[in-house]
Amino acid sequence: EVQLVESGGGLIQPGGSLRLSCAASGFTVSxxxxxxxxxxxxxxxxxxSIIFSGDDTYYADxxxxxxxxxxxxxxxxxxxxxxxxxxxxxxxxxxxxxxxRFGELSMDVWGQGTTVTVSS
Amino acid sequence: xxxxTQSPSSLSASVxxxxxxxxxxxxxxxxxxxxxxxxxGKAPKLLIYAASSxxxxxxxxxxxxxxxxxxxxxxxxLQPGDFATYYCQQSYITPTWTFGQGTKVxxx
Numbered sequence: 281e282v283q284l285v286e287s288g289g290g291l292i293q294p295g296g297s298l299r300l301s302c303a304a305s306g307f308t309v310s311x312x313x314x315x316x317x318x319x320x321x322x323x324x325x326x327x328x329s330i331i332f333s334g335d336d337t338y339y340a341d342x343x344x345x346x347x348x349x350x351x352x353x354x355x356x357x358x359x360x361x362x363x364x365x366x367x368x369x370x371x372x373x374x375x376x377x378x379x380x381r382f383g384e385l386s387m388d389v390w391g392q393g394t395t396v397t398v399s400s
Numbered sequence: 401x402x403x404x405t406q407s408p409s410s411l412s413a414s415v416x417x418x419x420x421x422x423x424x425x426x427x428x429x430x431x432x433x434x435x436x437x438x439x440x441g442k443a444p445k446l447l448i449y450a451a452s453s454x455x456x457x458x459x460x461x462x463x464x465x466x467x468x469x470x471x472x473x474x475x476x477x478l479q480p481g482d483f484a485t486y487y488c489q490q491s492y493i494t495p496t497w498t499f500g501q502g503t504k505v506x507x508x
Contacts, residue, residue: 315497324502325499327497374444384450390444
């Protein structure tokens with residue numbers, strides 16, 4: 281079964297760091313594009329970051345310079361390292377697999393989400 | 401950045417109704433448009449990709465259309481499990497994706 285399971289969320293003080301994990305099963309993280317998307321409480325979806333199969337990485341302006349996406353192929357796991365956290369980073373964080381069809385990308389597999397709360 | 405604007409922001413409908421949600425892009429995005437359904441406390445689910453292609457396993461009452469700047473998601477006959485929030489998302493500008501603000505479909 282194709283599945284993504286996130287972990288690592290929690291309560292963290294402003295300025296702190298947290299690393300989210302996203303364990304994949306049923307497919308190989310290394311050969312797929314993978315994204316992180318977040319959702320602040322009561323708000324819509326916001327794309328955060330993507331890693332391409334060639335290891336190119338990109339970030340939303342709101343997290344650029346603070347967050348880092350990576351993967352461990354031996355563990356088939358995606359990560360999001362979050363530094364210098366701010367209150368506005370409070371959200372549920374989802375990892376998602378990007379699927380390419382007709383040359384267009386869409387997020388066809390999602391994890392259940394992990395909650396990050398930044399508060400003192 | 402490409403802005404995605406959905407309308408309406410919310411709607412009330414009855415089981416069996418035909419429901420249409422619109423998504424407009426701030427510039428042409430060809431057919432690089434996806435639709436997702438999200439239920440409370442759950443992850444989003446892909447419904448439609450490339451503007452009009454039905455994701456595997458999604459009921460055929462869902463359909464998408466459009467190209468350029470104007471897109472539509474249609475539910476031909478609303479079912480109880482369809483009450484949810486729907487989001488459009490552009491994947492034209494790689495890799496900076498943007499979502500619409502969402503349309504909440506509620507029970508009348």
